Every structure is written in C-alpha cells, then in structure tokens.
Amino acid sequence: MRLDLTHIQRWIAPGSRVLDLGCADGEFLQTLRDQRQVRGTGIEIDQADINSAIGRGLNIIEQDMDKGLANFPDQSFDTVVLAHALQAVHYPDRVLEEMLRIGRQGIVTFPNFGHWRCRLFLGARGRMPVSSFMPHTWYNTPNIHFCTVHDFEALCSERGIRILARDVVGNTEREPMLANAWPNLFATTAIYHITR
Amino acid sequence: MSANFDSHSIGIVTPQVARFDDPLMLACGRELPNYELTYETYGELNHDNSNAVLICHALSGHHHAAGYHSEEDRKPGWWNECIGPGKPIDTNQFFVVSANNIGGCHGSTGPTAINPATGKAWGPDFPSLRARDWVNSQARLADRLGIDCWAAVIGGSLGGMQAMRWSLEYPDRLKHCIVIAAAMKLSAQNLAFNELARQAIVSDPAFEDGNYIYKGAVPGQGLALARMVGHITYLSDEAMANKFGRELRSGSFEMGDEDNIEFQVQSYLRHQGSQFSGNFDANTYILMTRALDYFDLAREYQHDPVKAFSNANCSFFVASFSTDWRFAPARSREIVNALIAADRPVTYTEIEADEGHDAFLMPIPRYLEAFSAYMKRVGES
Numbered sequence: 001m002r003l004d005l006t007h008i009q010r011w012i013a014p015g016s017r018v019l020d021l022g023c024a025d026g027e028f029l030q031t032l033r034d035q036r037q038v039r040g041t042g043i044e045i046d047q048a049d050i051n052s053a054i055g056r057g058l059n060i061i062e063q064d065m066d067k068g069l070a071n072f073p074d075q076s077f078d079t080v081v082l083a084h085a086l087q088a089v090h091y092p093d094r095v096l097e098e099m100l101r102i103g104r105q106g107i108v109t110f111p112n113f114g115h116w117r118c119r120l121f122l123g124a125r126g127r128m129p130v131s132s133f134m135p136h137t138w139y140n141t142p143n144i145h146f147c148t149v150h151d152f153e154a155l156c157s158e159r160g161i162r163i164l165a166r167d168v169v170g171n172t173e174r175e176p177m178l179a180n181a182w183p184n185l186f187a188t189t190a191i192y193h194i195t196r
Numbered sequence: 197m198s199a200n201f202d203s204h205s206i207g208i209v210t211p212q213v214a215r216f217d218d219p220l221m222l223a224c225g226r227e228l229p230n231y232e233l234t235y236e237t238y239g240e241l242n243h244d245n246s247n248a249v250l251i252c253h254a255l256s257g258h259h260h261a262a263g264y265h266s267e268e269d270r271k272p273g274w275w276n277e278c279i280g281p282g283k284p285i286d287t288n289q290f291f292v293v294s295a296n297n298i299g300g301c302h303g304s305t306g307p308t309a310i311n312p313a314t315g316k317a318w319g320p321d322f323p324s325l326r327a328r329d330w331v332n333s334q335a336r337l338a339d340r341l342g343i344d345c346w347a348a349v350i351g352g353s354l355g356g357m358q359a360m361r362w363s364l365e366y367p368d369r370l371k372h373c374i375v376i377a378a379a380m381k382l383s384a385q386n387l388a389f390n391e392l393a394r395q396a397i398v399s400d401p402a403f404e405d406g407n408y409i410y411k412g413a414v415p416g417q418g419l420a421l422a423r424m425v426g427h428i429t430y431l432s433d434e435a436m437a438n439k440f441g442r443e444l445r446s447g448s449f450e451m452g453d454e455d456n457i458e459f460q461v462q463s464y465l466r467h468q469g470s471q472f473s474g475n476f477d478a479n480t481y482i483l484m485t486r487a488l489d490y491f492d493l494a495r496e497y498q499h500d501p502v503k504a505f506s507n508a509n510c511s512f513f514v515a516s517f518s519t520d521w522r523f524a525p526a527r528s529r530e531i532v533n534a535l536i537a538a539d540r541p542v543t544y545t546e547i548e549a550d551e552g553h554d555a556f557l558m559p560i561p562r563y564l565e566a567f568s569a570y571m572k573r574v575g576e577s
Contacts, residue, residue, distance in 0.1 A: 054569035
C-alpha cells in the first residue's frame with residue numbers, strides 16, 4: 001500500500017465510519033475494514049477501479065466529486081479521506097469545506113510541489129517537473145492544482161480549518177528527518193489531519 | 197444439448213406452477229380468491245436454503261428468464277445474458293427463482309385466467325394491481341419453496357422497482373436488493389408514454405372495453421402500436437442510429453423511381469409490434485402499465501424516500517446506463533442518495549452504454565463485470 005495510506009491509518013478509529021473520496025480500487029478501504037472493522041464508503045469515477053472495489057465487497061458510489069458532494073448529509077461520517085486527489089479536483093477549497101461538513105475530521109494527502117527536486121527542475125531547466133513520482137507531462141496530467149505545504153497551510157488558516165496533525169513522507173530513507181524539519185522543502189507527500 | 201446452447205447456457209428448462217388457495221388481499225381493497233404462479237428455477241438450492249435469488253421481471257416480461265424451453269427454441273429466456281453458469285447470476289452458485297407476476301399473461305393468474313365467481317375469464321374485471329401485490333404473492337412462493345430469506349432480490353426496470361418494494365415490505369427476507377435501470381417513481385414524461393400506449397389499445401375497435409376476450413378477438417393493431425411506442429423509448433438515439441441509421445429496406449430515392457420507400461427502422465418496429473400483439477394480452481398490458489404508473493416508493497412514508505429506506509435491512513446494488521432516457525441515471529442517483537441519507541449500504545455504478553434502457557438486457561462487458569463482482573459479494577455474505 002502507498003506510504004501515505006499506511007501513515008494515516010492511525011488517525012482512523014476502529015469501528016468508525018469512513019468516506020474515501022477517490023478511493024481508487026478500494027485497497028485502503030478494504031484494509032480499514034479487515035483490520036479496523038471500519039464501515040467504509042468510497043467514491044470513484046474510474047470504471048475499472050470501481051469494478052475492482054465492488055469485487056472487494058466494498059460500498060462504492062460512482063460519483064464525480066467535481067460535480068459536488070451535496071448528496072452526503074452533514075456529519076454523516078467520522079472521517080473523510082482525500083488521498084492524492086486534492087491536486088486533481090477542480091475546486092480543492094470547496095472539496096475541503098465539503099469534507100468537513102460531511103465528516104467530523106478530514107485526512108488529506110497530496111504531493112508537495114515545494115519539494116526541492118521540483119524547485120530544482122523548474123529552476124534549473126525552466127520546465128514543469130516530470131519525475132517518477134509525478135510522471136505526467138503538463139498537458140496530459142490529471143493533476144491540475146498543485147500546491148506546496150505552505151500553500152495548503154495558508155488555505156487552512158484562511159478558511160478556519162484546524163490542523164490537528166501533520167505528517168510527511170520523504171523521498172529516501174534519510175529524508176524523513178529532513179522532511180519533518182523542513183517539510184516544504186523535503187516532503188514528497190504531505191499528510192494532514194484536519195477538523196473545524 | 198444442441199449445438200446452439202453454449203457452455204454458459206443452462207440448457208433446457210421447464211416451467212412449474214404453484215397454486216395458492218388462500219385468498220390474497222390486494223392493495224386496491226379487492227381480494228384474489230386464489231391464484232397460480234408460473235415460475236422457473238435454475239441451479240440447486242443449498243442445504244440451508246441460503247443461496248436463493250429472486251428475479252423480478254419488467255413490464256412485458258415473464259418467468260422464462262434463462263435457458264431454452266426446447267431444442268428447437270430459437271431464442272433463450274429474456275435475461276439469458278445475465279443468468280447461467282459463469283454469468284453474473286451464476287447458476288453454479290445460486291438457486292434462481294423467476295416467476296411471472298400475477299396479472300400477467302404467461303401462465304400466472306391474470307385477465308386471461310378463469311374468475312371462479314363467474315366461470316369466465318377475468319378479462320377487464322381483473323383487480324387492479326400494485327407492485328406490493330406481486331411482492332406479497334411471491335412471499336408465499338418463497339414460503340412454499342422453504343426460502344426464509346433471499347440472498348438477493350434482483351430486477352431491472354419495473355422489476356427493479358418491485359425489488360425495492362420487497363426491501364420495504366419484507367426487510368428481513370432479503371440480504372441484497374439489486375436495482376437496475378429503475379426509479380422510485382415514474383416521471384410525468386414516463387406516465388405520458390404509458391398513457392399513449394394504453395390509448396393505442398383502447399382505441400382499437402377490436403378492444404371493446406376489454407371484452408374482446410369473450411369474442412375471440414384480439415386488438416392487435418392497438419397492441420402493436422403500444423409496443424412500438426414502448427420500443428422507441430427503450431432505445432437511445434445512438435442505438436437506433438447504430439442499428440438502422442437511414443438504411444432502406446425497400447425502394448430507392450433514384451429519380452424517376454416511384455417505388456414505396458421503407459426505412460429499416462419502420463420494418464423493425466412493425467415486426468416488433470406484430471410479434472408482440474400475437475403474444476401478449478391487451479388487458480394485461482393495461483394492468484401492468486397502470487401498476488407501473490401507480491408505483492411511488494415513498495408514498496406511504498410521507499413522500500420521503502429516506503424515511504422509506506430507513507425500513508430496509510439489506511445492502512443495495514444500483515446500476516444505470518448513460519443513454520437510458522426512460523429510466524435515466526438521474527433517477528437511479530435519487531435512489532442512491534436516499535439510501536446514503538438513510539445510512540444503508542449501497543453500491544452504485546453508471547455504465548457507459550449506447551443501448552438506452554434496453555442496455556440492462558445486453559452483454560455489455562463492464563456491466564456484466566460489475567454485476568458479477570457484486571454477485572460474488574452476495575454469494576459470500
């Protein structure tokens with residue numbers, strides 16, 4: 001399982017209700033269900049992923065979160081997860097607001113565009129970064145709203161969103177320490193636990 | 197087994213009849229003194245009777261959902277794409293029960309059956325029906341077969357509406373409810389199409405207020421028209437374009453040619469209409485379209501579908517098709533949203549398909565894959 005997903009499990013209480021926005025093939029929800037008895041629901045738009053998730057016995061709703069999440073009642077979930085999808089939605093700020101309307105708490109993970117490799121790539125070559133971690137070219141990427149650790153925290157403070165905890169994933173074995181000390185420079189993936 | 201039965205066919209099947217002599221109280225306030233259900237079963241019931249699934253048919257459907265009635269049968273049952281060994285409703289795993297609804301004209305008690313009070317066919321006097329009457333009549337069939345709880349109740353179109361009614365009327369008698377290309381109630385546009393179909397029938401001079409049945413007559417023209425209207429609404433613009441386009445069946449547009457021009461789509465519709473009028477009872481068609489019109493899942497729950505679904509105990513699988521305009525994806529999303537708000541487990545998928553409403557009968561790979569994946573879950577629970 002992707003490292004950010006391993007990290008966020010500890011913020012999810014056993015037996016709680018989890019909504020996973022952009023749940024992909026449902027591997028994470030299945031793990032939560034099997035190991036933490038979580039009652040999960042996923043939303044997804046990729047048809048192959050949806051079929052895989054159905055095959056895992058999960059409750060999956062085919063729904064495009066860019067068209068809104070109004071069908072989920074206020075405070076109907078304990079936790080709403082948005083893992084590696086913030087940068088791919090049309091209105092990241094609205095999705096964040098919706099997450100905290102639907103759930104008591106939210107968990108967000110995203111690739112940190114402030115990472116030194118991105119800066120170096122852009123600074124030295126003057127072109128949008130392409131790496132094994134962000135393999136898309138600028139014109140055919142699903143990632144349309146890249147942000148940095150600082151950008152995200154600024155948005156949270158603007159919108160009155162409380163950050164309960166921050167975690168980071170670094171690039172190499174050595175980097176986690178650096179990433180914890182200077183996340184905007186060394187975190188490849190930023191992980192936030194948020195609430196109102 | 198003849199050559200035209202592939203390895204995923206259940207082969208030859210034989211309908212059975214269950215007779216019920218206790219009166220059935222109907223939603224309209226009248227009583228059916230006794231009734232028969234014609235049904236088919238596929239697969240084997242397991243030792244604890246926990247692998248039974250019930251198929252609910254659509255408006256003009258019947259009990260013959262899969263397999264063939266004889267070696268000479270040209271066409272299999274109406275849902276043969278989805279029922280059989282290795283298919284979504286896998287007969288190696290499930291015991292499948294498929295019954296003709298009462299009011300029907302394929303064996304179960306309906307307008308063509310004898311009314312014990314008069315000794316004549318019921319004809320137009322057959323009591324009006326609601327989906328819950330079908331559900332109640334089928335619950336007795338479940339009792340008879342020793343099935344306390346269906347692993348799933350499954351239906352498309354009107355059958356999906358009936359499956360939802362099952363989930364509210366007998367919440368402890370099904371574990372899963374599978375609702376494909378359905379709606380919680382018809383839209384005004386849908387009501388209008390049904391009225392058009394009924395008007396086509398009643399305005400056929402042979403109909404005689406439904407009394408044709410006593411004169412050996414058939415309002416064939418009206419039935420055919422009704423079916424043609426229905427058929428157009430079951431297909432999408434894309435499906436018709438792909439299937440027929442503007443191809444001609446006869447005649448030409450050559451200068452100096454005055455031959456009658458007939459488009460392929462004309463001949464197709466007429467063929468569908470005349471086939472149907474030979475096989476379907478007009479009073480049944482009127483009865484069934486009315487039952488469809490009257491269906492409103494949440495009517496008795498203060499018109500609140502969330503309140504309605506709060507009574508359900510099962511998990512739901514809902515599917516719709518992108519070009520279905522008769523039971524559009526938006527109608528399915530209403531079902532899903534009500535289930536979410538009622539905190540019921542629900543899985544929803546919207547299949548990209550050109551085939552319109554009829555897509556639910558078609559072997560569309562992604563549809564069959566999603567359906568199979570969900571049925572696997574049904575089998576495991």
